[in-house]
Amino acid sequence: MKPWTRPIALGAVLLLGLAPAAGRGQEQEERFIRIDTLNVRDTLYHLGDGGANALALIDEINGGVILVGTKLPGWGQPVLDAVYQVTDLPVTTIISTHADLDHTGSNGEFPDVVEIIAHENTRANMGRMELFSGGAPGLPTTTFSERFGLLEDLDRIELYYFGPAHTDGDIVVVFPQKRTAYVGDLFPDKAAPVIDTANGGSGIAFPETLARAVAAIDGVDRVITGHGPIPTTYAGRGRRDRGGRRAWTGWMTWDDLAEYADFNRDFLASVRASHEAGRSVAEAAADLDLPERYAAYDMERARANVEAIYNELAAR
Numbered sequence: 578m579k580p581w582t583r584p585i586a587l588g589a590v591l592l593l594g595l596a597p598a599a600g601r602g603q604e605q606e607e608r609f610i611r612i613d614t615l616n617v618r619d620t621l622y623h624l625g626d627g628g629a630n631a632l633a634l635i636d637e638i639n640g641g642v643i644l645v646g647t648k649l650p651g652w653g654q655p656v657l658d659a660v661y662q663v664t665d666l667p668v669t670t671i672i673s674t675h676a677d678l679d680h681t682g683s684n685g686e687f688p689d690v691v692e693i694i695a696h697e698n699t700r701a702n703m704g705r706m707e708l709f710s711g712g713a714p715g716l717p718t719t720t721f722s723e724r725f726g727l728l729e730d731l732d733r734i735e736l737y738y739f740g741p742a743h744t745d746g747d748i749v750v751v752f753p754q755k756r757t758a759y760v761g762d763l764f765p766d767k768a769a770p771v772i773d774t775a776n777g778g779s780g781i782a783f784p785e786t787l788a789r790a791v792a793a794i795d796g797v798d799r800v801i802t803g804h805g806p807i808p809t810t811y812a813g814r815g816r817r818d819r820g821g822r823r824a825w826t827g828w829m830t831w832d833d834l835a836e837y838a839d840f841n842r843d844f845l846a847s848v849r850a851s852h853e854a855g856r857s858v859a860e861a862a863a864d865l866d867l868p869e870r871y872a873a874y875d876m877e878r879a880r881a882n883v884e885a886i887y888n889e890l891a892a893r
């Protein structure tokens with residue numbers, strides 16, 4: 578599906594990328610991945626640009642790097658270049674949070690990868706994509722249906738599945754010791770989500786799936802969205818909450834995820850009411866009855882989502 582686009586950020590990247598190339602008389606666009614540390618032990622990093630938010634965990638014990646999400650096709654080498662700025666270890670493992678190309682497109686571009694982990698529905702969705710057809714590399718090699726865990730102690734990663742939402746294979750990736758979760762396109766940003774119905778997404782199930790995630794997982798302070806910006810400075814340093822834990826200033830929190838579940842529930846309730854009243858999609862989209870606390874949400878996808886929910890209601 579159409580990746581989320583950020584015209585301003587992308588423009589900045591292109592300017593930075595083109596300037597040195599032009600100086601050497603090359604016409605080829607250079608691609609950069611920005612890399613930012615996410616913890617004090619320097620083992621978890623955020624990878625920006627080139628598609629969705631992605632993460633890299635340096636696993637010193639087993640001697641490999643785990644990527645959570647890759648990028649659009651053609652961005653594997655820039656990701657490797659960024660990772661090699663902080664470690665000599667090879668990328669051996671990929672976790673794909675769902676099938677979309679802005680999260681999986683460069684899955685096949687990492688020569689040392691031995692395992693790609695995803696939900697079983699994501700494996701099925703990716704198997705239908707042209708990029709991964711005909712024996713091309715990048716398909717998940719390990720799948721699960723509800724929960725999956727890897728690594729231990731400080732590096733521990735837990736994967737959870739709660740049902741259909743953006744697709745039918747979205748997972749939550751929790752780093753329990755880092756009190757951090759990556760939620761992919763279950764929570765892309767404070768915006769109406771993409772409902773990828775071609776990959777089993779559901780606007781009716783979306784709020785329930787999010788509510789199950791909110792209820793089931795404890796101990797996360799910092800939420801990394803699929804597409805939202807991350808704080809540009811390392812704001813956690815020196816700040817502690819009353820429990821003595823690091824305070825992640827400027828990051829999305831578990832409360833933001835809970836609010837996002839409420840937003841999707843309220844959105845669905847408004848669309849259902851319009852559907853029952855016999856209003857058209859256009860009328861339902863124009864008349865969305867949402868609480869004031871979502872005033873800052875980006876509603877660009879609202880009409881498409883009303884239509885997706887209407888189609889789901891009609892199919893019942």
Ligand SMILES: [Zn+2]
Nearest residue numbers: 629679762803
């Ligand atoms: Zn995405």
